[in-house]
Amino acid sequence: MSFGIFNVPTPANEPVKEYRPGSPEREALKKALAYFRAQETDIPMYIGNQEVRTERKLRIAPPHDHKHTLGYFYEGDAEHVVQAIDAALAAKENWANLSWEHRASIFLKAADLISGPYRARINAATMLGQSKNAYQAEIDSACELIDFLRFNVSYATEIYRQQPNSSPGVWNRLEYRPLEGFVFALTPFNFTAIAGNLPTSTALMGNTVVWKPAYTQILSAKVIMEVLKEAGLPAGVINLIYVDGPVAGDIIFKHPDFAGIHFTGSTGVFQTIWGEIGANIHRYKSYPRIVGETGGKDFVLVHESADTDEVATGLVRGAFEYQGQKCSAASRAYIPSTLWPAIESKMLAFLSEIKMGGTEDFSNFINAVIDERAFKKITSYIDEAKTSDRVEIVAGGNYDGSKGYFIEPTVLLVNDPKYRTMCEELFGPVLSIYVYEPTDYDSIVKIVNTTSPYALTGSIFAKDRYIIERTAKQLENAAGNFYINDKPTGAVVGQQPFGGARASGTNDKAGSALNLFRWVSARTIKETYVSPRHFAYPFLFEE
Known part of the structure; x- marks a missing residue:
């Protein structure tokens, strides 16, 4: 086997396209909008290597034209939550043991796919499913998600390079292991980039994930999964399910292998989740990581x-x-x-x-x-x-x-x-x-x-x-x-790491190494070359 210390491509913020009249990006986006408008998209759950469909089909529509049908997704139940957890745990060993550069490569490829062939598609899905105009979709579902993927790879590399000092005769090393168990990603409707970042940032660090998006973001969530699958993400690493929140929580927060939650949503929901985790703390193999970005005023x-x-x-x-x-x-x-x-x-x-x-x-x-x-x-x-x-x-x-x-x-x-x-x-x-x-x-x-x-x-x-x-x-x-002297919106990955405290969350700063540190469990290794062969120290010697 060959080894090397690899330098990942230096990330730079994805340029924001303007969509001026007559521009190529405007025409491509119009075609993608027409494509989604002309059909009813079938949206399965993705559990392990299976596309899962159920008897319960739920309709999705543009918020600005709610009588038009964009497609249908299949709502799951408690059984599908269990299946997703099992799939995540089954995929864990191989994924955690995959060399970090190969995990990184998958997400770098995903970024390039969104930057290129999937750009119009993911923007159109966001525009129609979440009622975002072309510019807001571009800075969100294209540019910010691309930035999350590329910058997170760079931050992960920086983390892995941080190693302790060693004294004479000793080699100290630090391993950054993924968490023991699976991570639950619970994502909101308002930013496609957040919906993509919460599961992928945890997966980048070697974790496997059960992902439940908001029902009003499912069309663009499907596109994210299409991108990840084309980028080569192995089956079971990220499992996408559409299940009512309390149904999912009742199973996930009682599971002994629950290792953490990556959350964006309301303060009330987050506080309820925190309480449920606390009530079940005796069930878990490890204390779960609780990372959340919630409301604001x-x-x-x-x-x-x-x-x-x-x-x-x-x-x-x-x-x-x-x-x-x-x-x-x-x-x-x-x-x-x-x-x-x-x-x-x-x-x-x-x-x-x-x-x-x-x-x-x-x-x-x-x-x-x-x-x-x-x-x-x-x-x-x-x-x-x-x-x-x-x-x-x-x-x-x-x-x-x-x-x-x-x-x-x-x-x-x-x-x-x-x-x-x-x-x-x-x-x-x-x-x-x-x-x-x-x-x-x-x-x-x-x-x-x-x-x-x-x-x-x-x-x-x-x-x-x-x-x-x-x-x-x-x-x-x-x-x-x-x-x-600026509006309080528009944080850019790599420039303004995002997150707040008080009732606004745990302030773990999405788009920075601070967030990725939450998804690893460090192990210190001390190797001594010439071990002592007697218990006595020099101070014990007689005059």
């Missing part, structure tokens, strides 16, 4: 020294891109009264230009929210605001769910910084603004820090460097990703 704090055009742009983009369905979306803003008239005027001008509709029309900036449940939740807040004497609707406030789940970008001006839309996560295109007097800035900083239990993202707009430094220190625990 992300803030924009504006100082009197800020540029009003920059603020207005950051608020419109940060609050309303992808209909506010980013865990990092700007949801609450604090603006000084001296700047509010100019910022309001600029925002209203921007919003008057924004078009809303289906993703197939590339001129639409706003599309639909993900499903009827989200539509009803978000519009209930808007309806309450319409009747409240504590709120003024500055923009938007209208909605229509007859064809698609469309909600206008809505700006609420509140007279109470503790009004519920300033405190509670809405996960939709609603931005709440509180206008304060500039002399109250210090007290507003305290309100920003204490209003919400979350601590995911936040930003400050200011030109006064003393204010920037002081505020950043005061809010050091209020956001895991903090932005200066």
Whole structure:
């Protein structure tokens, strides 16, 4: 057998294509959209080397055109959860023992497949299944997922190279073993890249995975599996199942070989999972790794020294891109009264230009929210605001769910910084603004820090460097990703590792070596060349 210390290709962020009229990428994407529109895609579960279909077929539809059928997936039950766990455990030994460079090669090939022949396909699936416009799909399902795959390989290589010192006559080594057992990946609807990263990052480190995606992301999840299979991922390494959450959890969290969970979703669900793991801790072979990124109530704090055009742009983009369905979306803003008239005027001008509709029309900036449940939740807040004497609707406030789940970008001006839309996560295109007097800035900083239990993202707009430094220190625990003079969204792999603390998760920073460390269990090996042959130490010798 041949050996070598291999240098992996140096990763660089995937360039974002623009999809200008007449461009090759635009034409390819239109063809892929038409392809998915013209057929009903059959979506099986992938367990071991089997494509599994059941008696229960569930329909999927575009959120912006919910009467159109994109296809059907097959919902599983408890038996399929058991089968997926068994398949993951059966694949574990061979996968864990595969040389690291061959594991890495599979995911590097997957990145190239998405960058090339699968780019239009995965973007189209995301646009239709999750109602994302072409640009939002491009930065998510293509570029960010490619970046996760390539940068994670580089980070894994760095981890494996970290070795301890050795003293004379001793060789100390550190092995980075995969976890003992299987990992459960539970992924959300809003980012195809997250859905791809959570199972693949754990698998890269030698683990085998049971993957349950959100039902509203299943079309693009199927494309991810197609890519991984073509890249050469062995059967059973990642098992994709469509099972109701409590059904899956009842089996997984009681299994002795449960080794960890990689999660993105709501805070409530994550806390429930944490409780279930704690209640079953006596069942497990090892203490499971619990890694989660959850909710956010992300803030924009504006100082009197800020540029009003920059603020207005950051608020419109940060609050309303992808209909506010980013865990990092700007949801609450604090603006000084001296700047509010100019910022309001600029925002209203921007919003008057924004078009809303289906993703197939590339001129639409706003599309639909993900499903009827989200539509009803978000519009209930808007309806309450319409009747409240504590709120003024500055923009938007209208909605229509007859064809698609469309909600206008809505700006609420509140007279109470503790009004519920300033405190509670809405996960939709609603931005709440509180206008304060500039002399109250210090007290507003305290309100920003204490209003919400979350601590995911936040930003400050200011030109006064003393204010920037002081505020950043005061809010050091209020956001895991903090932005200066920018919107609080758009973290890039390799540039801004992503994750928050408090009720926003475990802050294990997806897109960095910090995350990959959670998926290994280190073993220290000390080898002594000439071993002692008597118990006595020199200090015991007589004078």
